[in-house]
Amino acid sequence: MKARTLRKDKVNIITMGCSKNLVDSEVLMTQLRGNGIDTVHESSSKDNNIIIINTCGFIDNAKQESIDTILQYVDAKEQGLVDKVYVTGCLSQRYKDDLELEIPQVDAFFGTRDLPALLKKFKADYKHELVGERLLTHSSHYAYMKISEGCDRPCSFCAIPIMRGGHISRSIDDLVKEAEHKAANGTRELLLIAQDSTYYGLDIYKKRRLADLMRALSDVQGIDWIRLHYAYPTGFPMDVIEVMKERPNICNYLDIPLQHGSSDVLKAMRRGTTREKQEELIHSIRDVLPDIAIRTTLIAGHPGEGEREFQEMVDFVERMKFERLGVFTYSHEENTHAHTMEDSTPEEVKQDRANYLMEIQEQISYDLNQDKVGKTFKVLIDKKENGHFVGRTEYDSVEVDNEVLIDASKHYCRIGDFVDVKINTATEFDLYGDVVA
Numbered sequence: 352m353k354a355r356t357l358r359k360d361k362v363n364i365i366t367m368g369c370s371k372n373l374v375d376s377e378v379l380m381t382q383l384r385g386n387g388i389d390t391v392h393e394s395s396s397k398d399n400n401i402i403i404i405n406t407c408g409f410i411d412n413a414k415q416e417s418i419d420t421i422l423q424y425v426d427a428k429e430q431g432l433v434d435k436v437y438v439t440g441c442l443s444q445r446y447k448d449d450l451e452l453e454i455p456q457v458d459a460f461f462g463t464r465d466l467p468a469l470l471k472k473f474k475a476d477y478k479h480e481l482v483g484e485r486l487l488t489h490s491s492h493y494a495y496m497k498i499s500e501g502c503d504r505p506c507s508f509c510a511i512p513i514m515r516g517g518h519i520s521r522s523i524d525d526l527v528k529e530a531e532h533k534a535a536n537g538t539r540e541l542l543l544i545a546q547d548s549t550y551y552g553l554d555i556y557k558k559r560r561l562a563d564l565m566r567a568l569s570d571v572q573g574i575d576w577i578r579l580h581y582a583y584p585t586g587f588p589m590d591v592i593e594v595m596k597e598r599p600n601i602c603n604y605l606d607i608p609l610q611h612g613s614s615d616v617l618k619a620m621r622r623g624t625t626r627e628k629q630e631e632l633i634h635s636i637r638d639v640l641p642d643i644a645i646r647t648t649l650i651a652g653h654p655g656e657g658e659r660e661f662q663e664m665v666d667f668v669e670r671m672k673f674e675r676l677g678v679f680t681y682s683h684e685e686n687t688h689a690h691t692m693e694d695s696t697p698e699e700v701k702q703d704r705a706n707y708l709m710e711i712q713e714q715i716s717y718d719l720n721q722d723k724v725g726k727t728f729k730v731l732i733d734k735k736e737n738g739h740f741v742g743r744t745e746y747d748s749v750e751v752d753n754e755v756l757i758d759a760s761k762h763y764c765r766i767g768d769f770v771d772v773k774i775n776t777a778t779e780f781d782l783y784g785d786v787v788a
């Protein structure tokens with residue numbers, strides 16, 4: 352009888368969903384490698400014998416994608432291609448009992464705050480000395496920085512508090528240390544993320560301290576851009592805009608999910624605000640910092656949204672002329688407050704409404720981009736693809752916003768460098784230009 356050759360474990364981490372999940376995967380990878388365990392992220396290699404799937408459970412499409420991925424690797428396990436499959440993240444947190452019954456081939460399920468338990472499966476210790484250090488899964492010139500975990504907001508449609516728990520801020524000292532470590536390893540841009548960034552500090556400092564945090568991060572040598580995401584509008588701390596104005600390395604960019612443009616729907620959403628208050632806030636922000644790019648997201652088809660309420664949202668978009676906009680269709684999520692309401696809008700109507708809003712936004716974005724033609728912008732180069740170097744201005748975040756394309760046959764750029772680019776032409780979502788001295 353031939354003895355089986357023992358091979359060293361090699362772990363492949365698969366990440367589903369948002370940038371917050373990506374940060375969690377990077378922390379997990381750092382801890383595993385810190386324990387001497389060979390770990391990769393989303394490798395296509397066939398030599399990974401242990402799979403960890405970091406799932407998303409936010410809306411139906413994301414849940415289905417996570418489930419399909421679990422089934423794909425469970426099938427690989429049954430074929431003998433991998434030895435073990437572990438599942439963690441939001442879907443696992445939310446539906447652990449159901450998943451254990453439905454997919455028993457998975458070796459273990461873990462929640463969003465079960466990192467030490469997951470490490471124990473590898474006989475690995477949680478290394479506190481690695482806190483603040485993180486192996487990046489992408490180019491090192493930018494890095495997401497999660498400033499807090501969880502959320503205390505009561506939004507009707509959102510299951511995040513179910514999956515992520517209550518709001519917990521990280522200390523300013525810890526975040527500054529992480530920023531210093533990243534800067535020393537070549538990071539030029541920090542993207543601040545959270546479930547609710549404007550709540551930052553209330554739990555540990557008993558007051559909002561997002562502006563103080565941004566000042567402290569702004570002082571870190573080597574960080575050229577700091578970008579703020581997921582700013583909840585209700586109770587928005589305007590001192591954050593003052594800090595943006597005074598600090599040149601804080602981008603004139605704000606991601607502030609407003610979710611709707613009808614006061615009646617905002618009330619049904621339990622957002623604690625009205626359309627009028629939201630418009631007043633946007634005007635106030637632009638009064639202080641006219642040169643700001645505001646990104647927002649909206650939901651089409653929430654319970655209570657009829658034709659009148661949808662038209663109010665259309666008018667809202669046309670009046671506000673957001674620099675960046677994303678639109679999602681409402682997903683009827685169990686155990687949320689909105690699940691008690693009737694989800695009466697057909698899916699095709701929700702999608703038609705979302706498409707209509709994006710058609711309006713395309714024209715707004717096209718007009719705003721035409722104003723950039725002939726002007727020169729500082730651009731951070733992210734990648735090279737399809738014969739172009741691709742970068743972003745300070746008004747654009749990674750993957751979700753406009754890109755600047757530079758003809759690689761005419762110019763050479765290094766990934767992670769800043770260059771000055773004069774814009775020659777523009778489309779709805781892309782700018783084309785030449786590098787200038």
